[in-house]
Amino acid sequence: MPRTMIRDNNRMALRIRPDDKATLMRAVALENTDLTDFVVKNALKAAKAVIDQSERVKLSERDSLRVLELLENPPAPNSKLLAAAQAMQTLP
Numbered sequence: 803m804p805r806t807m808i809r810d811n812n813r814m815a816l817r818i819r820p821d822d823k824a825t826l827m828r829a830v831a832l833e834n835t836d837l838t839d840f841v842v843k844n845a846l847k848a849a850k851a852v853i854d855q856s857e858r859v860k861l862s863e864r865d866s867l868r869v870l871e872l873l874e875n876p877p878a879p880n881s882k883l884l885a886a887a888q889a890m891q892t893l894p
Contacts, residue, residue, distance in 0.1 A: 826841065
């Protein structure tokens, strides 16, 4: 039977394989912490890395120089850009 979500509940339930839990418990013992702290600390570290990676654009040196060049010397607007700018001026 599915459980209903409780908005004020700070709990999270996980189902894991027994050998995965044994690995976690071994790491917990080695770090002298508890399972909740270990899982939260490491899950947050991984989550922050994923967020950081998705919010950054890493350019090669060549591409960085190209972007700087285009910022300093932008190309002339083409017909599509001019049409889009003109269409924006007619909006309310």
